[in-house]
Amino acid sequence: MKNITKSLIALLALAVVSCSVEDVQDRPVIEGVDSPVLTAPQSGAAYILSPDAADSQAERFTWNSANYGGDVEVTYAVEMDKKGNSFKTPKELGTVKSQNQVSVSVSKLNSAALALSATPFVAGDFEVRIKSNVSTNIMYSNVVGIVVTPYTTETPKLWVPGGYQNASGYGSDWTHSSAPTLIAEGYGKTAFEGYVYFATAQDGTKDGQGFKLSSQADWSGTNYGVGTTGGTISTTGGNLSIAAGYYRIKADTDPTKLTYTALKTTWGIIGNATPGGWDTDTPMTYDPATKKWTVTVTLTAQSAPDNGLKFRANGNWDLNYGDTGANGTLEEGGTNIGTTAGKFLITLDLSKPRNYTYTIVKQ
Numbered sequence: 384m385k386n387i388t389k390s391l392i393a394l395l396a397l398a399v400v401s402c403s404v405e406d407v408q409d410r411p412v413i414e415g416v417d418s419p420v421l422t423a424p425q426s427g428a429a430y431i432l433s434p435d436a437a438d439s440q441a442e443r444f445t446w447n448s449a450n451y452g453g454d455v456e457v458t459y460a461v462e463m464d465k466k467g468n469s470f471k472t473p474k475e476l477g478t479v480k481s482q483n484q485v486s487v488s489v490s491k492l493n494s495a496a497l498a499l500s501a502t503p504f505v506a507g508d509f510e511v512r513i514k515s516n517v518s519t520n521i522m523y524s525n526v527v528g529i530v531v532t533p534y535t536t537e538t539p540k541l542w543v544p545g546g547y548q549n550a551s552g553y554g555s556d557w558t559h560s561s562a563p564t565l566i567a568e569g570y571g572k573t574a575f576e577g578y579v580y581f582a583t584a585q586d587g588t589k590d591g592q593g594f595k596l597s598s599q600a601d602w603s604g605t606n607y608g609v610g611t612t613g614g615t616i617s618t619t620g621g622n623l624s625i626a627a628g629y630y631r632i633k634a635d636t637d638p639t640k641l642t643y644t645a646l647k648t649t650w651g652i653i654g655n656a657t658p659g660g661w662d663t664d665t666p667m668t669y670d671p672a673t674k675k676w677t678v679t680v681t682l683t684a685q686s687a688p689d690n691g692l693k694f695r696a697n698g699n700w701d702l703n704y705g706d707t708g709a710n711g712t713l714e715e716g717g718t719n720i721g722t723t724a725g726k727f728l729i730t731l732d733l734s735k736p737r738n739y740t741y742t743i744v745k746q
Contacts, residue, residue: 384431400513405516407533410714411443412532413451413452413453413455413517413518413520414451414452414513414520414625415449415451415452415520415521415522416450416451416452417449417450418515418522418523418524418525419446419448419449419459419513419515419522419523419524420446420447420503420515420524420723421444421445421446421511421512421524421525421526421527421579422445422446422447423442423443423444423445423489423687424442424444424511424527424529425527426527426528426529426663427528427529427530428442428527428529429506429529429530429531429532430442430492430499430529430530430531430532430598431506431532432489432492432493432496432531432532432533432534433534433723434488434534434536434570437488437489437490437493438488438489438490439488440486440487440488440489441487441488441491441629442486442487442492442647443484443485443486443487443491444461444476444477444484444485444486444487444511444513445483445484446459446483446484446524447483447521448483448514448697449515450640451517451520452460455517456480456481456517457481457515457517457610458478458479458480458515458516458517459478459479459480459482459485459513459514459515460475460477460478460513460514461475461476461477461478461482461485461487461512461514462475462476462511462512462513463475463476463495463499463509463510463511464473464499464510465490465499465500465507465508465509465510465722466508466509466510466528467508468510468720470510470512470526472499474498474499475492475495475616476491476492476495476511488723492531492533493531493533493534493660494717495610495742496509496531496533497533497535500599500603500604501531501533501568502533502598502599503534503535503539503606503637504532504533504534504535504539505532505605506530506531506532506572507530507531507533508528508529508530509528509529509530509531510526510527510528510529511526511527511529512525512526512527513522534568534570534571535570537570538566538567538568538569538570538572538600538719539566539567539568539570539572539573539575540564540565540567540575540598540736541564541565541566541577541596541597541598541607541614541634541636542559542562542563542564542596542597542598542600543559543562543564543565543577543594543595543596543597543598543625543632544557544558544559544562544580544594544597545562545585545592545593545595546585546591546592546593546594546595546622547581547582547585547592547594548562549585550582550583551580551581551582551671551705552580552582552671552672552674553582556591558560559597559599559600559601560600560649563577563578563580563734564577564736565577565596565632565633565634565736566737568737572714573636573637573640574633574634574635574637575596575633575634575635575636575736576631576632576633576634576736576737577631577632577736577737578629578630578631578632578648578734579629579630579632579731580669580671580673580674581625581626581627581628581629581630582627582671582698583627584624584625584626584627585623585624586624587608587609587621587622587623587624588621588622588624592622593608593621593622593623593624593625594622594623594625595622595623596608596616596623596634596636596667598636600648605618606618607620607634607636607641607643608620608621608622608623609621609622609623609624610641610643611658611736613641613642614642614643615641615642615643616634616636616641616643617641623643625645626647628647628648629647629648629649629650629669629704630645630646630647630648631645631646631648631733632644632645632646633645633646633694641726646696646702647697648696648697648699648702649666649667649696649697650666650667650669650676650694650695650696650731651664651665651666651667651678651694651695651698652664652665652667652678652680652692652693652694652695652729653665653692653693654685654690654691654692654693655683655685655690655692655722656682656683656684656685656690656692656722657680657682657692658680658681659740664695664698665678665680665731666678667731674732674734675730675731675732675734676730676731676732676733677727677728677729677730677731678728678729679726679727679729679746680726680727680729681690681726681727682690682722682723682724682725682726682727682743683720683723683724684722684723684724685722686721687706687709687719687720687721688719689716689717689719690719690721691719691720691721691722692719692720692722693705693717693719694713694731696739702715703716704716704717704731704741705717705718705719705720706718706720706740706741707718709721709743711736711740711742712739712740713724713739713740713741720741722743723745725745725746726745726746727743727744727745728742728743728744728746729741729742729743729744730742730744
């Protein structure tokens with residue numbers, strides 16, 4: 384009985400070995416013969432993307448099949464990278480198996496461009512190719528250059544890194560992460576504004592001094608410096624210069640404009656609720672630690688909109704803020720702020736661009 388059992392086990396083992404050898408011999412040899420050929424888009428194809436068409440097709444990528452020497456299932460992927468990056472950090476736009484086309488949506492192409500550090504609303508150069516693979520055997524198609532202008536639904540910002548930051552309460556010099564920002568009017572807009580304090584004068588011609596306007600929170604975006612004429616900026620100019628003070632900075636990055644202004648400001652309150660009435664400002668004091676202006680003052684009771692107080696810059700009406708809607712948020716040229724009688728700590732916060740606020744707290 385033992386001999387019969389041993390014989391059966393030996394026969395089964397031989398059968399398994401025989402099947403395994405035959406399986407290996409019968410497997411097709413997979414080798415790359417001809418690479419895929421990208422046929423669409425054509426070189427130089429340009430895409431101006433819009434959030435209104437996010438779900439629409441941006442492009443149908445097509446290619447001729449790769450040849451692996453037999454009837455095998457091939458996986459294809461459309462890859463995209465920055466021009467000149469040699470596909471070191473490619474983003475995948477889509478994959479298919481044994482097909483010759485991929486439809487890529489506007490939102491997909493936009494996400495890839497932004498992931499590759501493209502600047503929203505600015506045309507950027509990219510390259511695309513087809514990657515084919517069967518198991519570990521990979522081949523790549525020809526490379527085609529395209530131009531993509533991506534969008535963002537976030538309101539664009541400009542960072543203001545410079546040699547003034549440490550002395551002015553904005554962290555280390557030339558550090559984007561702690562630098563103040565300017566903000567645009569809305570997504571797709573190019574007119575920026577915000578307030579920045581410079582504790583010391585900045586001479587952009589001197590080493591380590593001055594500042595730039597950066598489209599990203601690092602140096603990989605578009606960086607604007609001094610323009611060729613007064614009141615302009617450029618992407619090739621040196622650092623911007625400025626005297627010490629607290630400034631409202633405006634910039635327009637539209638390539639046809641590239642304008643820049645810096646208005647030095649001091650702030651006060653004015654109105655028939657204040658000690659100086661409508662004739663004389665009561666000055667406020669800026670604190671670099673809190674980034675806020677404050678004043679402690681005795682007010683009289685006054686009802687808006689005809690009476691009350693406003694925040695005014697430089698002792699004139701060229702720049703002033705009121706509170707239309709009485710919600711604690713300021714609007715340029717807005718409605719007078721109503722008051723009650725008493726001693727109050729008044730705080731003006733201009734540190735968050737285009738979201739200017741105030742508080743009036745009884746003491």
